[in-house]
Amino acid sequence: MEKLQFKAKGSGLELYTINIKRKDSGQITITCNCMASFKGLHCKHRIKILSGDYSLQPNTKATKEKAKTLESWLVNSELKKSLDYYFVCEESFQSLKSALDKSKKDLIKIMEGK
Ligand SMILES: [Zn+2]
Incomplete structure (x- = not known):
């Protein structure tokens, strides 16, 4: 199993943690520690990361690598x-x-x- 972690913010000030896991089968699961996600509901934080909004990640080579990895998983x-x-x-x-x-x-x- 491989893992990636990102940060995301909604309309408020709170910063949430997005954990993405990919099983050997290729199945991808994504969790966010916001209340909506906790209740099993749609959450915009996960959508932000999945749609390529990495604006809250540090502007580093590691972030670019993580983004590339996630994009390759999604294909x-x-x-x-x-x-x-x-x-x-x-x-x-x-x-x-x-x-x-x-x-x-x-x-x-x-x-x-x-
Ligand atoms: Zn969320």
Whole structure:
């Protein structure tokens, strides 16, 4: 089993630790020590690291090596496929949310004769 560790921050000030393990079978598991992850819920800290946001890691050669290793683990993995699909859904959701917000504003304008 191989292991990697990263730090990530959400909207607050707290710094979280992301632990990534890869089994010999290629299975990758990722944990974060935030409350959402602890409860088995989606957490943005893990997504940040998986999407290549290493901004909170020290700017060293070791960090670059770790990032490279993680990226190589993700190639053709079940995790990467699931992550890519998540991003497609997230993008569709944001696009629909914008359209809904605009339609509400347009509707109000018409209702109020503006
Ligand atoms: Zn987290």
